[in-house]
């Protein structure tokens with residue numbers, strides 16, 4: 001472990017109000033200490049590094065000028081909030097971030113009064129800040145009080161429609177509200193789209209340099225609101241406003257762009273805005289993702305997310321893997337299918353690397369579309385691609401597909417369009433916690449008429465499902481697979497097209513049948529080994545499909561066993577509900593089948609390792625074993641219940 005940095009000024013900060021006693025030069029030095037502390041902490045824990053390093057100065061300046069927790073700072077996504085957490089009384093726990101029982105990697109209301117609004121999915125901050133402003137003006141009350149509201153939103157996050165819905169509303173209402181556009185010209189990958197190009201144009205011209213000089217000149221004159229300084233500051237705001245920006249058309253005063261790492265610009269400009277704003281203001285701040293830590297600045301993703309690392313060298317401490325990741329298996333399998341069929345196209349919403357589509361983009365650049373953070377648009381775009389005779393793969397994390405659910409129902413399912421949904425990060429994902437859990441897709445897709453829903457039990461199955469989806473033209477089809485590496489099974493040369501609605505028998509046993517949907521199958525096999533030592537040999541089946549169900553196989557399992565237990569990495573209302581519905585309708589319960597389901601519990605599970613999270617969900621091998629024994633009346637499971 002590297003030595004902790006010397007932080008004499010930061011050591012004097014236990015809450016943001018302590019910053020009020022610092023002179024501007026001290027605030028600038030404090031920012032450097034905060035940067036060193038952030039690097040040192042993330043080196044120990046891993047996590048989102050680059051975004052936080054890019055907003056160090058902004059974080060200090062906001063807390064020095066605004067009055068939190070009365071004023072509400074809403075960090076979009078929240079992955080850049082580590083420095084904010086350090087300044088807001090959580091420094092002593094910052095080295096627990098993203099760990100079991102530790103701080104969340106995002107802002108979280110239950111964690112601190114200084115996190116007025118939780119996040120993790122992007123582009124919600126302006127809506128939330130506007131809500132606080134309106135509540136304030138209507139006399140609302142909340143913990144910490146209600147003062148100003150400040151949304152800090154990145155250039156990536158501001159690509160999403162929701163941000164414009166909020167600005168449209170805010171511009172109309174005209175209430176005092178601060179939006180800080182943190183423009184580092186990066187999303188997770190380099191940003192794409194016309195909006196990104198537009199933002200670049202805003203700072204391509206000269207005003208930036210003029211503004212810098214004006215801001216520096218104003219330092220000695222501020223803060224007296226009615227003295228010469230005020231006049232200079234006001235002139236500065238007027239002069240900096242680039243006429244005719246999109247933001248002005250939406251009813252905001254646009255200010256900037258300013259250098260977000262230069263406290264001599266940030267402090268006076270923010271002070272001026274704080275003193276004088278009467279309506280919605282958008283301050284455009286230019287920053288560098290990963291700022292101040294060379295390995296992050298150099299990295300392709302600017303240190304967006306990192307494993308634990310050595311501070312001196314920047315070398316990350318990654319565990320070696322024994323099997324390929326599901327994501328890479330998917331990426332390669334899709335390239336193989338696309339090489340045979342030029343109607344296959346692929347769509348990602350700002351996650352080309354995370355979804356493995358980078359491989360596809362390299363090979364078929366004209367058939368791969370990064371639509372930016374715009375899941376809703378991405379889904380409808382795919383629907384029309386399908387209507388136009390293409391074979392679109394909408395490749396998305398389970399949790400982010402939630403954003404596009406109406407589009408899934410209205411544009412895809414109702415029109416029965418053959419969009420292929422490749423759903424990565426299915427189930428519990430680990431360090432990102434509850435906001436990123438892929439818990440709901442089985443339930444929210446399998447309830448849609450005409451949808452085919454599959455889950456891969458291992459990486460070979462995933463390859464087959466890619467082939468199956470490519471071949472499936474009869475309506476929408478989805479297949480899900482988890483974060484992380486596969487189980488190390490032998491990989492087939494070719495993906496084979498699976499028969500729709502047919503599962504597979506893995507092991508024939510007696511008394512109890514374990515019907516698994518997805519990658520719990522490995523845990524089921526492990527449980528079966530231990531059960532065998534206790535004289536119980538379960539039948540094991542892989543359902544493959546939650547919709548359509550393999551009715552014949554399920555009814556046969558029910559007919560030939562005393563007990564049937566389903567398993568899935570999803571919330572209540574998914575695969576098990578469909579099986580239960582089938583069994584009920586077929587009258588199977590009338591003859592006394594013992595039916596149990598192992599689903600995610602009805603609670604949000606905080607971050608931990610995936611294994612620990614499945615432990616708290618009571619869904620690992622030992623829980624399966626206990627469930628079998630309990631169901632068969634062999635022993636009770638009390639001690640293993642979640």
Ligand SMILES: Cc1ncc(C[n+]2csc(CCOP(=O)(O)OP(=O)(O)O)c2C)c(N)n1
Pocket residue numbers: 051054077079080120121122153154155156157158182184186187188289349350351373375400403
């Ligand atoms: C709805 C949604 N889609 C995708 C993501 C994944 N994601 C997290 S951060 C991020 C990039 C955000 O870029 P930006 O807002 O510019 O912030 P920066 O990291 O550059 O500071 C993405 C795509 C998300 N959190 N939410």
Ligand SMILES: CC(=O)[C@@H](O)[C@H](O)COP(=O)(O)O
Pocket residue numbers: 048077079120188305354425429432483
């Ligand atoms: C903040 C955010 O939403 C992403 O950075 C997310 O943490 C990525 O998750 P993976 O590490 O699973 O790609």
Ligand SMILES: [Mg+2]
Pocket residue numbers: 154155156157182183184185186187
């Ligand atoms: Mg950015």
